[in-house]
Amino acid sequence: RFFEKPALPLQGKKALVSAGPTYEAIDPVRFIGNHSSGKMGFAIAAALHRLGAAVTLVSGPTSLATPPGVTRIDIMSAAEMLRACQTNFPSSDIIVMSAAVADYTPVETAQQKIKKKTATFEVKLKKTTDILATLGNEKAKHQTLIGFALETDNELEHALDKLRRKNLDYIVLNSMRDTGAGFGVDTNKVSIIDRAGNITSLALKSKKAVADDICQIIIDHQKDITN
Ligand code: CTP
Numbered sequence: 001r002f003f004e005k006p007a008l009p010l011q012g013k014k015a016l017v018s019a020g021p022t023y024e025a026i027d028p029v030r031f032i033g034n035h036s037s038g039k040m041g042f043a044i045a046a047a048l049h050r051l052g053a054a055v056t057l058v059s060g061p062t063s064l065a066t067p068p069g070v071t072r073i074d075i076m077s078a079a080e081m082l083r084a085c086q087t088n089f090p091s092s093d094i095i096v097m098s099a100a101v102a103d104y105t106p107v108e109t110a111q112q113k114i115k116k117k118t119a120t121f122e123v124k125l126k127k128t129t130d131i132l133a134t135l136g137n138e139k140a141k142h143q144t145l146i147g148f149a150l151e152t153d154n155e156l157e158h159a160l161d162k163l164r165r166k167n168l169d170y171i172v173l174n175s176m177r178d179t180g181a182g183f184g185v186d187t188n189k190v191s192i193i194d195r196a197g198n199i200t201s202l203a204l205k206s207k208k209a210v211a212d213d214i215c216q217i218i219i220d221h222q223k224d225i226t227n
C-alpha cells in the first residue's frame with residue numbers, strides 16, 4: 001500500500017496519434033508526398049504514454065524509433081492512414097492528428113515503372129479524404145480532438161477556419177515564418193488555439209517540451225469534459 005504509485009494523469013485513457021508523411025504511389029518506385037520527419041507526432045505519442053495513456057501511433061514512412069510502450073501501426077498512403085485511424089477512433093479519448101497527409105493522390109497508379117520517354121509528363125491527381133475532418137464529424141463527448149495547421153500567410157485566420165470546419169477542440173499552428181521551427185529540426189514554435197479563439201503562443205522550444213505543453217492542455221480538457 002505504502003509503495004503504491006499515485007495514478008498518472010492519463011491512466012485509463014486511450015490515445016490515437018498520427019504522424020509523418022503519406023506517400024502516394026505514382027508507380028512502384030515513385031511517389032508524391034510532403035516533407036515531414038514525424039518528430040512532433042512521435043514526441044506527442046511518447047509524452048502521452050509517459051502520462052499513463054494507452055497510445056496507438058499511426059505512422060507514415062519515417063526513420064524514427066517507436067517510443068517505448070507505444071503501439072505503432074505503419075502505413076504508406078492517405079487511404080491506409082484513414083482506415084487505421086477510423087478503426088481506432090471510436091475507442092480513443094484523445095486524438096492528435098499531426099501527420100502531413102498528402103492532399104492529392106494519383107488517379108491511377110502504374111503497375112510497372114514508367115519509362116522516361118516524353119519531354120513533359122503529367123500525373124492526374126484527385127483529392128484524398130480529409131482524415132481529421134472525417135473524425136471531427138464523428139466526434140463524441142468524451143473525446144479531445146487536436147489537429148495541426150501549417151500556414152505561410154494569414155496564419156491565425158486560416159487555423160481558426162480549420163478548427164471550426166473540422167470540429168476540433170484545439171489546433172496547433174506551425175508557422176513557416178519562424179526559424180528553428182518546422183521540418184526535420186528538433187525544435188518548434190507553435191501557437192495553440194481553442195474553440196473560443198483563445199491563442200496560447202509558446203516560445204521556441206524542443207519538440208519534447210512542445211509535446212509536454214500540448215499534453216497539459218489535453219489533461220485539462222479531459223478533466224473538463226469528464227466532470
Ligand atoms: N489532415 C488530414 N487529412 C488530410 C489532410 C489534412 O487528417 N487529407 C489533417 C492534418 O493531419 C492536420 C490538419 O488536417 O492535422 C491540417 O492540415 P493542413 O495541411 O494544414 O490543412 P488542409 O486542411 O489540408 O488545408 P491546406 O493544405 O489546403 O492548407
Ligand code: CA
Pocket residue numbers: 101102103
Ligand atoms: Ca494539406
